[in-house]
Amino acid sequence: MLKIKHFIEQSWLLIVASFLFGLLIAVTNAGLDQKIRQNEKDKLDKLMKELITDASDFEKAIEEVPILGKKGKVIKTDIYKGVDDVNNVTGFAFIASGAGFADKIKLVIAVDKTCEKFLGFKVLSSNETPGFGSKIAEDEAESEDDFADQFKGAPAGKFELIKTGKAEVRKVIDSQIVAISRATVSSEAVVKIFNTYFEQVKGKIKELLQKKEQISNDKE
Amino acid sequence: MTKNNIANAELYKETLLAGLWRENPVFRLLLGMCPTLAVTAAVKPALTMGLCVIFVLVCSNIVVSLMRNLLKPHLRILIFTLTISTFVTIADLFLKAFQPRMSEILGPYVPLIIVNCIIICRAEACASKNTLIVSIIDALGMGAGFTLTLCVLAGVRELLSTGAIFEIQIFALAKTGGWFEPWLAMSMPVGAFITLGLLLGLVNAATSKKA
Numbered sequence: 001m002l003k004i005k006h007f008i009e010q011s012w013l014l015i016v017a018s019f020l021f022g023l024l025i026a027v028t029n030a031g032l033d034q035k036i037r038q039n040e041k042d043k044l045d046k047l048m049k050e051l052i053t054d055a056s057d058f059e060k061a062i063e064e065v066p067i068l069g070k071k072g073k074v075i076k077t078d079i080y081k082g083v084d085d086v087n088n089v090t091g092f093a094f095i096a097s098g099a100g101f102a103d104k105i106k107l108v109i110a111v112d113k114t115c116e117k118f119l120g121f122k123v124l125s126s127n128e129t130p131g132f133g134s135k136i137a138e139d140e141a142e143s144e145d146d147f148a149d150q151f152k153g154a155p156a157g158k159f160e161l162i163k164t165g166k167a168e169v170r171k172v173i174d175s176q177i178v179a180i181s182r183a184t185v186s187s188e189a190v191v192k193i194f195n196t197y198f199e200q201v202k203g204k205i206k207e208l209l210q211k212k213e214q215i216s217n218d219k220e
Numbered sequence: 221m222t223k224n225n226i227a228n229a230e231l232y233k234e235t236l237l238a239g240l241w242r243e244n245p246v247f248r249l250l251l252g253m254c255p256t257l258a259v260t261a262a263v264k265p266a267l268t269m270g271l272c273v274i275f276v277l278v279c280s281n282i283v284v285s286l287m288r289n290l291l292k293p294h295l296r297i298l299i300f301t302l303t304i305s306t307f308v309t310i311a312d313l314f315l316k317a318f319q320p321r322m323s324e325i326l327g328p329y330v331p332l333i334i335v336n337c338i339i340i341c342r343a344e345a346c347a348s349k350n351t352l353i354v355s356i357i358d359a360l361g362m363g364a365g366f367t368l369t370l371c372v373l374a375g376v377r378e379l380l381s382t383g384a385i386f387e388i389q390i391f392a393l394a395k396t397g398g399w400f401e402p403w404l405a406m407s408m409p410v411g412a413f414i415t416l417g418l419l420l421g422l423v424n425a426a427t428s429k430k431a
Contacts, residue, residue, distance in 0.1 A: 017299060036317050131407065132404075
């Protein structure tokens with residue numbers, strides 16, 4: 001009994017404070033959670049809209065697709081479809097991530113509606129070296145390396161990274177990507193993310209397209 | 221005005237000014253070095269970090285000052301950490317909701333305010349021993365001193381690395397026909413160390429001359 005009394009005497013303030021602070025955080029979180037989620041959705045929608053330009057709305061097409069990483073770690077990602085005003089699918093997008101030079105790189109990758117060509121990628125978050133690795137996020141208008149532009153319209157498949165290449169080589173849209181000079185690690189990271197994710201996402205998108213085709217054939 | 225009031229006013233003024241210069245957390249006490257080096261690549265994130273620290277400092281000093289007579293000596297650090305982490309979490313949530321861009325730029329450095337020595341130091345050295353008003357004034361002075369220092373450091377780095385301050389172009393860039401070639405190293409960690417070292421040297425030189 002004395003022990004309990006001693007315990008309460010010593011720790012009542014800590015217990016009460018923990019309860020009140022927990023309550024304060026819970027109330028703040030409940031009040032702001034919706035806004036935070038909306039901000040995240042707006043950012044993702046904005047990036048997907050920049051990639052799939054003819055889409056007017058985006059919705060989840062396949063949820064939680066398991067992606068097997070290099071070290072056997074499974075990451076789940078959602079596949080979104082972009083639809084136009086008359087509800088026709090105009091493209092697919094998904095979030096992909098991998099280790100960069102300084103930190104994790106998170107990308108939004110888009111493919112066309114037939115899953116034959118990439119529409120490009122946008123950086124959702126990264127912490128690459130300013131002026132070097134940060135160029136992965138820049139397109140032709142912002143950077144002479146035009147790294148991101150090499151993915152626009154490229155055949156949807158595996159990419160190969162070339163460490164050096166002239167401007168003319170960069171302009172050819174194919175499965176060879178010229179690295180950003182002095183930022184090979186960041187360039188390699190982007191190519192790795194594409195290669196790791198797309199092989200596994202492609203199958204799911206193709207399945208979805210086949211199902212859709214079958215449904216429309218049955219209707220006819 | 222009674223003598224007591226005059227003494228109080230003097231104490232409040234002294235407390236407020238201490239954080240700005242005499243006991244400036246960065247230049248004089250060398251506290252909070254992690255955000256000082258990490259978020260001063262540009263003025264906007266530095267200012268945001270400074271405002272977050274002011275919010276957390278003021279709130280934690282208020283709570284600690286109100287609880288000061290109830291604190292058990294061996295549990296006080298635990299209570300301080302609990303108080304600070306609560307307000308840091310709230311600041312982080314507000315940033316995510318109303319300043320998502322800044323929240324992204326600052327990344328883990330907002331949650332890391334929990335281990336910022338300035339806040340725990342003020343809770344221990346001031347709020348746990350002083351009245352509510354003195355604790356609030358101390359938090360404002362220290363917070364303002366920290367924010368101003370961060371902004372000065374960020375101003376120098378942003379100007380040299382991009383030719384702009386607060387994203388307003390000051391120097392015409394060479395690539396657009398101007399004369400200024402951005403000094404990219406200033407936006408990297410090396411730039412933070414060099415600028416901080418030089419500013420600390422300047423402050424020391426200025427204060428040693430006075431002495």
